[in-house]
Amino acid sequence: MKQPVSLPRLINDIVDSPISPLVDKAQEADRKAIAYTCSFVPEPLLNVEGLFGVRVRAPGVSGTPMADTYLSNVICSTVRSILEFVLEGTFSSINGWVFTASCDHMRRLYDNLDYLEHPDFIHILDVPHKRSEAAVQWMREELSMLAEKLADKFNVVTDDAALSRAIDAHNEYLALMRDISDLRKRDHPPLTGAMFQALIAAASSSPTDLIIPHLRVFYETARNAPGIDDYRARLLMAGSHCDDPHYIRVIESTGALVVGDRTCTGSIPALAPIDDEGDPLTVLARRSLSNISCPRMMEEFDTRVEEIIAAAKEFRVDGVVLETMKFCDTWGVEASPMINALRKAKIPVLRLEREYSLGSEGQLQTRVQAFMESMGK
């Protein structure tokens, strides 16, 4: 496919390195980097003045021998890859860690990382599996405890006013990313799915305020660029966490164009604006529980299906790629009923199981090509 725009070099550099150069820059200004591993962590809480959130990734991990010793080889490879980098010292500049008890694998990553590294600051959020009012209140208390702990440890202010400012700043970032995402709704989008994922990955692993100018430059270039007009099919990607643009690049190398991503690291609905009315902690709690379509939210299966169907219509896709991380129990079990439900809604679905590290590119291309052919594309 012809690509009318290209990513800024800095974005590519960030995507291919475990620690963004912008992290160093922010730390030089005496800001503290707080690592997190899951979308249930509300970024604005980590972005109060003096701190910034960094979603850790493990690009280029080539194997996980040390992590396997502790976690075994039947655990999600995202988790193993992150622990491998931790044990290699890749994240030694990180000032603190915030985890969520979101799934068995993440919980055990927290356990093992704490046991092996004893970080100066480590915290785990107890995220409910429901989004009832009682659950929102529980989550609010959890966030309140984290806010207090961050304030004590790093001598920062995490009161309502500080949180409101962080929410406003994050909304600015979300609005910009939504504008970029909306470009993909065009008949001829100016950017590929891989590019969009690279922007998200770079942004989430960098201080938001430092990455925004680069995102804006890209947006201004892309909005006026001609579109891609030689793709074979428009696809929506749904499923597990995916922070690897190269995975999408392989899918798109077949002539497919990924125009939407319904993953916890994607655009739908994670880029929705954060409510800026009311108690900030309650707002963040409600958003965490309602905005992340992870199957660990045990009552929301129908909602997840409906969201994918709605996104498929909105982005006018020909089919859905449901990618699930190998060893992920929640997606592993949910994928089959979800595929049945999507097919019932007359949406073609391709199910792919993947590992964190990109491998078997040829097989992946063959599967995607066959899928497009099955749709007559």
Next chain:
Amino acid sequence: MSIYDLKGARVSPMEQARTLYYKAEAYGHIANMGLRVGPLTMLGHLRSKPWLKVLLDCGTLFDMSTKGREGLYRQASAMALSRVVKAITETLEGVFTRPEYTVMHEDLVPPEIIYAMGLNPWMAELLGIMGPLIRSDFAERYIDVSENAGTPPDICSLPKATMGLALKGEMPRPAAILTSNMPCDGGMSCYTVLERELNVPTFRLDVPYNFYDERSTKYFADELFRAVKWLEANTPGRMDWDRLKEICDERNRSVEYQMELWDLIREKPAPLAGEALYLGHMIFMVAMPGRPACTEYMKTMVDMAKRIRAEGGALHNERFRAALWNPPTLVYPELIAWAEQRYGVVTLMDMISYNRHPYIDTKSPQTIMEGLSRIIMQGPMARHTRGPQTNFFTDLFDLYERFNLDMIWMAGHMGCKNTMALNGMFREKCRERGIPLLIIQYDLSDTRVVSPAEIRKQAEGFMETVIKAEPSK
């Protein structure tokens, strides 16, 4: 089944007759169920639910549990199995005769509330647990059904078997489902499939990650109150608080006997071990607590243990004491009796049995629900797999001391990612404490992953190279 691993004990005709009596009694319970359900109706169930036939093989479980044992220990094992069979047939009878009153519940959601509402509890995972104990390949056809429907092979085989039963149309259809996020993500997620396949309304209880404080007790007690309201709206059941108080008082009585039994098995040689402990606990204290039959069972086992103590212990040649951590090896229950015979290892405790049963304050509905909250959240396995790693290790090292153990056998079920992800830490912590640790690599309910012979080989290797134990001739 591999009862051929066991040498027959030399027992008197009287002891043999006693074993036969309990075996016959168990088959009597099965026949009674058939009669009460109605022979024709039962035939229909047999046709639509072929798994029922596995009950007719329960004699092999008796053989396994008694073949190599002698005296009162043999009698206690046989008696325990007969009671277990009775409890299971009573449950099935309820499911078959009152389906509109049946509530399917997840294995770690105890059924007291369901009983108190005049409903039948039906533990979804019961078949996946009991089936392989009786016939080791029982779950495999259902696992295949589940995998053929798209469930990945790496998911725990217990939820896979449970889903397979529903996908194959062999799972009795309840009026409602009461489940939770316990004990693991695989277990939690499988209810998405069960709910859709059985097409029944489902309520999910949300258990917090940190559950040892009053904040979580309050949150979860409110969840239970919501569950009661929901059950009243979706089933014919109505909460009878007086009845719930009786059930919880009964549970408290069972716990008293359980505590007494635990005190007894601390002694050397242990006056009881094996199935009488773990299977009894599993059925009467985890799956079906709160009934007079449970108290009766625990009381009987206490009495038996006292008598066995006078006989010189369950195993006259007790050489080693072990905990089998994690759920017991369903596909190879003979492991316990085999270890007794081969190396003099008594198995005294496991993850399912090592429950926390705080007494329930039954003075008001609120205190009852708070008590039940603590019990459910701190339930066996649930508290080890759901919370932080300290839950897993603190309990384990506590029971190691408490029961004067010599080693830990970890039934390393490969589908249990929660515990697989602690194995590295586990080895190091045991090494620090000088505790010999065997991690058995196997699958809970699928012999095709690791065969019983291979499980035995792993245990032999550990006993002879690490423990330097001489096998008995």
